[in-house]
Amino acid sequence: MIFVSVSLRFWQEYRSSRAAEALKAMVTTTVAATRKINNTVVTAEIPIEQLLPGDVVQLAAGDMIPADVRIIRAKDLQVNQSMLSGESMPAEKSAEPSSGIDVDRLLEAENIGFMGTSVVSGSGTAVAVHTGKRTYFGAMTAQLASKRPETSFDVGVRSVSYLLIKFMLIMVPAVFIINGLTKDWSQALLFGVATAVGLTPEMLPLIVTANLAKGALHMSRKKVIVKQINAIQNFGAMDVLCTDKTGTLTEDRIVLGEHLDTAGRKSEDVLRLAAVNSVNQTGLRSLLDDAVIEAAGPEVIEEISRLHGLVDEIPFDFKRRRLSVVVDHGDADLIVTKGAVEELLSVCESVELDGVTHQLTPGWLARVDRLVAELNGQGKRVLAVATRVVVDEQRREYSTADEEGMTLVGLLAFLDPPKESAAGAIEALASHGVAVKVVTGDNELVAETVCGKVGIDVGTVVSGAEIEALSDDALDELVQRTTVFA
Numbered sequence: 001m002i003f004v005s006v007s008l009r010f011w012q013e014y015r016s017s018r019a020a021e022a023l024k025a026m027v028t029t030t031v032a033a034t035r036k037i038n039n040t041v042v043t044a045e046i047p048i049e050q051l052l053p054g055d056v057v058q059l060a061a062g063d064m065i066p067a068d069v070r071i072i073r074a075k076d077l078q079v080n081q082s083m084l085s086g087e088s089m090p091a092e093k094s095a096e097p098s099s100g101i102d103v104d105r106l107l108e109a110e111n112i113g114f115m116g117t118s119v120v121s122g123s124g125t126a127v128a129v130h131t132g133k134r135t136y137f138g139a140m141t142a143q144l145a146s147k148r149p150e151t152s153f154d155v156g157v158r159s160v161s162y163l164l165i166k167f168m169l170i171m172v173p174a175v176f177i178i179n180g181l182t183k184d185w186s187q188a189l190l191f192g193v194a195t196a197v198g199l200t201p202e203m204l205p206l207i208v209t210a211n212l213a214k215g216a217l218h219m220s221r222k223k224v225i226v227k228q229i230n231a232i233q234n235f236g237a238m239d240v241l242c243t244d245k246t247g248t249l250t251e252d253r254i255v256l257g258e259h260l261d262t263a264g265r266k267s268e269d270v271l272r273l274a275a276v277n278s279v280n281q282t283g284l285r286s287l288l289d290d291a292v293i294e295a296a297g298p299e300v301i302e303e304i305s306r307l308h309g310l311v312d313e314i315p316f317d318f319k320r321r322r323l324s325v326v327v328d329h330g331d332a333d334l335i336v337t338k339g340a341v342e343e344l345l346s347v348c349e350s351v352e353l354d355g356v357t358h359q360l361t362p363g364w365l366a367r368v369d370r371l372v373a374e375l376n377g378q379g380k381r382v383l384a385v386a387t388r389v390v391v392d393e394q395r396r397e398y399s400t401a402d403e404e405g406m407t408l409v410g411l412l413a414f415l416d417p418p419k420e421s422a423a424g425a426i427e428a429l430a431s432h433g434v435a436v437k438v439v440t441g442d443n444e445l446v447a448e449t450v451c452g453k454v455g456i457d458v459g460t461v462v463s464g465a466e467i468e469a470l471s472d473d474a475l476d477e478l479v480q481r482t483t484v485f486a
Contacts, residue, residue: 005205009229012213016227023225031066033057033128051131059124065113068135069126071095076122076316078286081107082246083116084137086441089254089381090120090287092318106136121286153233157208161201168199238434245440245447249454250416254287256295257380258413262351262364264371270410271296272304274385277338280310280325288383288414308334312398326390326398333390337403341372344384344408351408352387360408371411379446380413416446422454439485447486458484 078090115135179188215232261267275296278289308327316323322339
C-alpha cells in the first residue's frame with residue numbers, strides 16, 4: 001500500500017513538473033551585450049543567463065531589462081515596473097544621478113532599471129550592476145522559494161496518524177498482557193499483533209493520495225498544472241485569498257476613462273484635439289497615446305489625417321513633461337499640446353468653455369485644480385490639453401519657445417480598468433466562504449476605486465508605512481479587520 005501510494009504521488013508530481021518545465025522551455029530570452037574581451041570590444045546576442053556585471057546593454061521599446069542596471073544614457077525612456085511596484089503607469093528613467101533615495105524606496109530611483117521590468121517607450125544604454133539572484137527580483141524570488149510552512153492538511157494527516165500510533169502503543173501491550181494472563185501467551189501474542197495491524201493506518205496514505213490525484217487530474221482538464229498535490233486540499237480549505245490588483249483585478253492596460261472640458265463635462269472636442277496630438281506625433285507612441293487613439297475611433301482618426309497635415313513637432317521631454325504638434329488649420333497653424341497638468345497650466349494664459357475664451361484667473365485655476373483633485377481621488381491619471389492658433393504663413397519651424405500664451409481646452413483622465421471577470425470571481429469566492437484581501441503596490445486612492453468597482457467592501461485602506469510601525473500582535477489584529485493593503 002505504501003509503495004502504491006508513493007508511486008502514485010511521484011508520478012502525478014513528476015508529470016506536473018515536466019509540464020511546467022516544458023512551458024518554461026518555450027520562452028527563451030536573449031540580450032545584446034557589449035563587453036571587453038582581450039582588449040577588444042565585442043557586441044553579441046547572448047542568453048540572459050550569461051550576462052555579467054559590467055556588460056553594457058542597449059534598451060529599446062519592447063525589451064525586457066535583463067539585470068539590475070545603471071542607466072547611463074536615456075532618451076524618453078519609460079519602463080513598466082508593475083511586476084515589482086504594482087503601479088500600472090510606466091516609470092520615467094534618466095541618466096541623472098538619484099539622491100535622497102533610501103533602500104525602502106529604491107524602485108523610485110530614476111537612474112536604475114530592474115531585472116524583469118520592460119521598456120515601454122524610448123531608448124537607452126545601461127551597465128549591468130547585479131545579475132541573477134543578486135538582483136532586486138532575484139532577492140524576492142529567493143524569499144518566495146524558501147521552504148513552505150506545513151499546511152493544515154499536512155498537520156491534520158500527521159496528527160491522525162500519530163493518534164492511531166499512540167493508541168497502538170497503549171492498546172497492544174494492554175491486549176497482550178490481559179490475554180496472556182487470562183488465556184494462552186502464544187495466542188495473546190498473535191492477538192496483540194493483529195490489534196497492531198488493525199490500528200496501523202496503512203490505507204490512509206493511499207486513500208488520501210488517490211483522492212488528491214483525482215483532484216489534480218480534474219484541474220488539469222481546466223488547464224491548471226498542480227505541482228504539489230497537497231495544494232489541492234489547501235486550495236479547497238482556503239478561507240482568505242490575498243490577491244494583487246494590477247493585472248489580476250485589472251487588465252493592466254491604460255484606457256481613456258474620461259475626456260472633459262474645463263467645467264468637468266464630457267467633451268468630444270477635447271477628445272478630437274487629443275487625438276490630433278497623438279496621431280501626428282512622429283516618435284514612439286506611449287500607452288496614453290494608444291488609449292486616446294482607441295477612444296477616438298477609426299472614423300475620427302481618418303478625418304484628422306485628412307484635414308490636418310503635420311507642420312512641425314515639439315517632442316516630449318521629462319523636463320517639460322508635454323508634447324506639442326503643429327498642424328494645418330485653414331489659413332493658420334494650430335499648436336496642440338498634451339501633457340502634465342501643472343506644466344501645461346504654466347504656459348496657459350486663458351481657458352476655453354463652450355467656445356468662449358476666458359482669462360486664466362486664480363478663480364479658474366482653483367476650479368481646474370479641484371477638478372483634477374477629484375479625478376485623482378478616483379484613482380485616475382490626468383493630462384491636460386491646450387491649443388494656440390498661429391497666423392503666420394511664413395512660419396514653418398517651431399520650438400519650445402512657441403509653447404506660450406496657450407488656451408486650456410480640457411482634461412483627459414486615464415485608468416487601468418477592472419477585468420470583466422473580476423467581480424464575478426469575487427462573488428463566487430464569497431459564496432464559497434472565501435474572503436478576498438487586496439495587497440497592492442499602487443496608491444490608496446487607486447486601490448480603493450478599483451476594489452469598489454469589483455465589489456470588494458474596502459473599509460479602511462492600510463498603507464505599508466502604517467504596517468511597518470506595528471508590532472506583530474497589533475498587525476495580527478489589524479489584518480483581521482482590514483481588506484485593502486496599499
